[in-house]
Amino acid sequence: MQNEQSSKDNPLAVFPGLMGSAVEFAVDAAQRTILFWDVMRQRGNQYREHIAEAAPHVLEYDVELVVDGRKLDRPVNYLLARIVPPKGVTLEPGRRPFVIVDPRAGHGPGIGGFKADSEIGVAMRAGHPCYFVGFLPEPMPGQTIADIALAEAQFLETVSARHPDAEGKPCVIGNCQAGWAVMMLAAVRPELFGPIIVAGSPLSYWAGIRGQNPMRYSGGLLGGSWLATLASDLGNGKFDGAWLVQNFENQNPANTLWSKQYNLYAKIDTEAPRYLGFERWWGGHVNMNAEEIQFIVDELFVGNNLAAGTIRMPDGTAIDLRNIRSPIVVFCSKGDNITPPQQALGWILDLYGSTDEIRAFGQTIVYTVHESVGHLGIFVSAGVARKEHGEFSSNIDLIDTLPPGLYEAIFTPRSAAETGEDLIEGEWIMRCEARSLDDIRALGGNDAADDRRFATAARVSETNLALYRTFMQPAVQAFANPLLAGWLQQMHPLRLQYELFSDANPLMAGVKAMADQVRGARRPADPENPFLAMQGRVSEAVETGLDAMRLKIEAASEQAFTTIYGSPALQSAMGVDPHGDKPLRRVAKDPLHDQLQRARIADLKARIPEGGIREATVRALLYAGLDRRSIDERGFAAIQRVRQAQPDRTLADFKQLVRDQFLMLLIDEEAALAAIPGMMPEDPARRTGAVQVIRDVLAAAGDLTETTLERLGRIEALFGSQDAKTPLRMPARGGGGKLRPAS
Known part of the structure; x- marks a missing residue:
């Protein structure tokens, strides 16, 4: 009787031993496959709904619009919103406001408040009012990076005016690409800022270590910025942000092509909500004007002109980061393959010859280097939010009061019998230890030969761009039109993967019904099933193979870059001294x-x-x-x-x-x-x-x-x-x- 009852509960129990495990795994794998494709269908529908929104974002919080950048004298597609504190969160009167600026690097806004344990969440729990600077998918006609800076200056003026009794100017957090934008504005309008936190933000674009993080070679290997110009011309004056996201995807083919999807498939019963939540942001691509992307590529990614002080505002004002008067907090990670520590901190070595020079300019710079978290983890990891961002939020007045100099923020766990326990907020203790420029140099970086190569690549980029504009651009612009631009955007592979697996595709019509049936008869395999272990080993082998391929491609790319742009003949032709040993990016003393x-x-x-x-x-x-x-x-x-x-x-x-x-x-x-x-x-x-x-x-x-x-x-x-x-x-x-x- 007991065996008969067991057979009714689990029909697969009639198969003995290894055969039973094989049948059990086969049923489980078939069910997971159907459920996987249903999640892909949901992802596609979610994408279509998200891009149809008037102001798409992924913020976890309710917001109130404060300033609409489209109504400014120089209209931009940026918005200032106040974060409405959730139930149970009480803001403390007099606390300085926090302003979180999200990156416009191909994705839509909201990653700084993606969930409760986020930059916004920990700042509000520390009692600070929070504001968010986001943007719409389409740029305003003619808007430039300078226009955006002027708009953000007005945003900060508005925030300060709303908090006249706050004990300090707003603390501004610039995530990723927003970091350099915040630093540029702080250099020309230093009076608007309290402490500045730049998280995962590239500021020294040539810097890096041989054999690691080869994204910095891309500009030179592609011949410079002319491809960005071509893409903008084909887009009828707009640059599709999906191409920037594609660059991120290409950095980790194992994750892009396999791991991300396999993790969903292997944990299909629990992983779908997290996967769909992240994909909502990852697939929300936005556009830029041609002038914007051209500035970013020419002046920053390829030209590396920010730390050199050679970028100027339209009125001729030079952007010198030494003019920043607020404390600067740099948060980076050794596990970040998009913005490694050398790119996040190298600007300090470009600007200063010693810590005495830092003090002479009245600057306070605090940095912290995480050992392992990846680029996105800097913004979205709950552990990072509760630790590093939580401590920055709780101790922002300490940071603001530090004497001028260079410091490293160190975090140690709070123990039960800690000295001065009543003086500690949170589960970590933060201390700021004095550092020298040698500590930054110890992280590694370029030598003079490397800088000459990148300087040569920048000159080649200028030459190729001039050739394109002279001989190709008139024909491309004559051929381009809004219809072609729209068709190219829709056919981008990153967009197409969402559309093809949504309900807009008739072939997906039966997936939902099958998935509903599977959920009603779901029979996951026993965790000890040997075929599940075999599945895991196959996945590991695929990841290992893709990683090996990536490493070979990266090594070949680095070798090609160093060989081509290390050529003394090419360097001489581009006006770079092949034998020079002086720093090429050092800002002149005033x-x-x-x-x-x-x-x-x-x-x-x-x-x-x-x-x-x-x-x-x-x-x-x-x-x-x-x-x-x-x-x-x-x-x-x-x-x-x-x-x-x-x-x-x-x-x-x-x-x-x-x-x-x-x-x-x-x-x-x-x-x-x-x-x-x-x-x-x-x-x-x-x-x-x-x-x-x-x-x-x-x-x-x-x-x-x-x-x-x-x-x-x-x-x-x-x-x-x-x-x-x-x-x-x-x-x-x-x-x-x-x-x-x-x-």
Whole structure:
């Protein structure tokens, strides 16, 4: 009876042993195949519905339109929207707003708020109001990159005007291609910005490491930017963003041709919602005007002119990234094959010869390098959002107050018995450690010979573009028309794959009915089925083969590029010195800046004796903590509590105070310390209270060194106070060399 009942529940149970496993797998595989194609059908229908929307996006949140860029004096297809906080999220009055700018790199907008654990989500949970800069699929006639920059400037002015009581200018996050756009605007309108976070953003386009990330060779191997011009001409003045997406697809053929689809097929019962959610964004292609893509390719991807300071706005203003006055946070990853760390950070080496030069320009640069996450993971990974983006959001005021210099953001897990636990937000502790340019160089990059090759490729691009415009463009433009442009766009392979498997194709008519029947009789194979294991091994073999093919193609591409553009004859013909060893992208020094710097130094020296207990306390705290070469979020949180108890001192005032006192110590440390007694009030209680603040802040992170203790002793002598309430003691022998607050 029991066997009969089992047979009714599972008809496949009548097949014994290996035969039973084979039949079970065959049924499961057939059902998964039908369900797979039904998901493809849903994907196609979703694509058609998405592109039919007036303003397609993939934001998880409700939004309110604030500014429509189409109604500006120089119309653009960009929009500013306010993110409506979801139920259960409370924004804190006075918190600076966050503005998330999504990349227009072939896809539609929304990836910065793709899900709850996202850049937008963690910023709102930290109490910040959030705004989103998105765009429509079609550009406005004649709009340029400069027009978009002007529109985004008006967006930021609007956001600041809506939050007049915020403790700082808006924090702006530029994802991927939006990163360079944000940096360009910040260079010409620095007063609009609070801290800037550029995530996965290429800023130094030639940089990279031999044998890795060969996308940088594409421009040279294709002969330069003339192909972008041809595509725009065939598009009747518009460039199809699907071609940019195709470039991303080509970087990982194993994922494009196999892994992505196989993962859905293998996990068909659970994977469909995630797959369809991502495909909604991945398939939402948008267009650009010919002028826009030409600027991007000529000035950035091939020309690499951003860090060189040779790009100019229409009014002639040079875009010099050294003019940015806001802290710049660079988030990149070693696992990113689109924007490797060298392209995200190489601009620092192009602009500066030392960290002293960074300080001289008053810039604060913070970077963090993830070990493994891929390009899209920087924006969409829930783990990255909860860790890196969450910490940036929670500690944005710390970043904004850092003294000028170069820092690396380090994240350590929060433990149960952490020192200063009440000063920690979230599950991670962020500290900013001082770095030098050698730390950036250690990541790898180009040598002088590599730069000559890329400079030659840029000159060849200019030549080929001129030849195309002279001999081919008139005929192509005469042949092109809106009908041809529309037909070419519809027939693009990336668009066609969605259309062919939607309900618009009569051959897909029966798939839904079959899938409904399968769901009602679904019989997945046992996870221990040997044929499932065999299926997995076959998949691994396919991936390995495709990866091997990719590596061979990449090696051949790199060899072709280095051979062609490393030719001394070609370099000479293109006006590049084959034997030059000077950096080709280094920005020239501005004599006016040197004069201003000397005047600034003289002013700071003259003001060293000025100030009272506040200035003396900050100066002393900076001096005592210089030995650590790092700033911990717990110490800053302790400072914030003291500052917030003094409502007359705004964050902007405090930031300027910290910077001035830090620079005074750099200019003349001994004179700055010697002036402290003259800044002290007569009241001994106030002096003792100031010392106590210094001790509390230093002890918050629990890692005082002997040198720090010696510095603290000198400060106490200068303040004339030896009776603070929290004495610090030497650790017990073998205690790791750390100093802890005495119990």
